[in-house]
Amino acid sequence: MRKYVCFCRTDSRQRSFDPIRFVHKIVDAVQSNPKLWASTAILITVDEGGGYYDSGYIQPVDFFGDGPRIPMIAVSPYSQGGRVAHGYADHASLAKFIERNWGLPPITERSRDNLPNPVQPNNNPYVPVNAPALGDLFDMFNFDSNHGHGGDNQQSSNANADEPSGTEGAMPF
Numbered sequence: 001m002r003k004y005v006c007f008c009r010t011d012s013r014q015r016s017f018d019p020i021r022f023v024h025k026i027v028d029a030v031q032s033n034p035k036l037w038a039s040t041a042i043l044i045t046v047d048e049g050g051g052y053y054d055s056g057y058i059q060p061v062d063f064f065g066d067g068p069r070i071p072m073i074a075v076s077p078y079s080q081g082g083r084v085a086h087g088y089a090d091h092a093s094l095a096k097f098i099e100r101n102w103g104l105p106p107i108t109e110r111s112r113d114n115l116p117n118p119v120q121p122n123n124n125p126y127v128p129v130n131a132p133a134l135g136d137l138f139d140m141f142n143f144d145s146n147h148g149h150g151g152d153n154q155q156s157s158n159a160n161a162d163e164p165s166g167t168e169g170a171m172p173f
Contacts, residue, residue: 005026023044026042027042027075030042037077038077040076040077041074041075041076041078041079041141042074042075042076043072043073043074043075043094043097043137044072044073044074044075045070045071045072045073045091045094046070046071048067048070056068056069056126057088057126057127059088059128059131059132059133060131060132061090061112061115061131061132061134062112062132066090067090072089072137072140074137074140074141076141078141078142078143079140079141079142080140080141080142085137085139085140086120086125086126086139087117087118087120087125087135087137087139087140088118088120088126088127088128088133088134088135089134089135089136089137090112090134092111092112092113092115092134093134093135093136093137094137095107095111095112095113096113096117096134096135096136096137097136097137097138099113099136100136100138112134113134115132115133115134116130116133117133117134117135117136118130118131118133118134118135119133
């Protein structure tokens with residue numbers, strides 16, 4: 001079963017809304033069900049960077065360019081907590097994750113999810129050498145061993161430009 005949760009602040013009566021509590025309730029509910037938790041990835045992000053200056057590299061992905069970096073948090077038994085994934089990604093990466101995990105084709109021929117996964121050198125992990133490129137978020141997870149809690153089989157979409165897309169290392173659902 002695939003679920004999507006989105007809170008859009010359009011109702012002015014909800015000024016007391018606490019987004020941290022909202023996310024915490026969802027994570028707690030999923031983690032309290034071991035069968036559901038075993039096959040879940042919760043990806044938490046926001047729509048925009050809020051206009052804050054970002055000194056990071058911004059790729060000229062297409063006519064519109066890309067925007068400043070915004071945080072994404074992955075909560076899953078397959079994610080590795082306490083580390084930062086440096087892969088270049090944007091909101092289209094959510095679609096790329098879904099497509100790779102379930103073996104689906106890109107949305108359209110022209111959509112950003114058609115871009116290759118980035119190849120990033122170790123000395124500058126923020127700038128893909130094969131730009132324009134967007135990651136599929138698989139570098140945030142370890143699907144091969146111990147539910148992401150250790151082991152040295154870290155899946156990385158950035159490590160090998162020849163890595164085939166598809167369901168290799170996909171989540172078990």
